[in-house]
Amino acid sequence: MIKTLAASLTLIMTLAACTTPVERTASGAIPAARVYIKSMTEQAAGLSPVTFTRAAGLLNNDMLELAINDVVLAQIAGGEHLSIWLKPGSYDFSIKRVNSLGSNAGPTTDKLTLPVAQGGRYELRINTELRGLNLQLVK
Structure with missing residues (x-):
C-alpha cells in the first residue's frame, strides 16, 4: 500500500514537472506569443469584429487551438x-485540444x-463541458 502510494505520488510529481506554466496577461487577452496570425487582430475600415471568449474554471484548464x-x-x-x-464572407472556426492527455470526456474538437x-459584431463562446468541447455564437 505504501509503495503504491509512493509510486503514484512520484508519477504525479513527474507529470506536474513536465507541464509548462501558461503565460497570462492582466487584461485576460491572449498573449501575443500565442497569436499566430497577428494581422487579423488589427482593426481596419470595412472589417467586422469577431470576439472569442473562453470560460474559466475547472473544466477549462487545457490549452485549445483556435x-x-x-x-x-x-x-x-x-x-x-x-x-x-474579418472581411465579409463565410468562415469556418474550429477548436481542438492541444494535447488530450487525460481528457477522455467527449469529442476533442468542435466546429x-x-x-x-x-x-456586424460577433461573439463566440468556447466552453469545455463534460460531453466535450463547445464553440457557439452568442446571440
Missing part, C-alpha cells in the same frame, strides 16, 4: 479572450461556420 478555415489562429487558455477583424456581414 483555427480559422483550418489554419491555427491562436492557442487559448481558460479565462482568455481574443478579438479579430462552427459563421457568415460575417459588413458592419
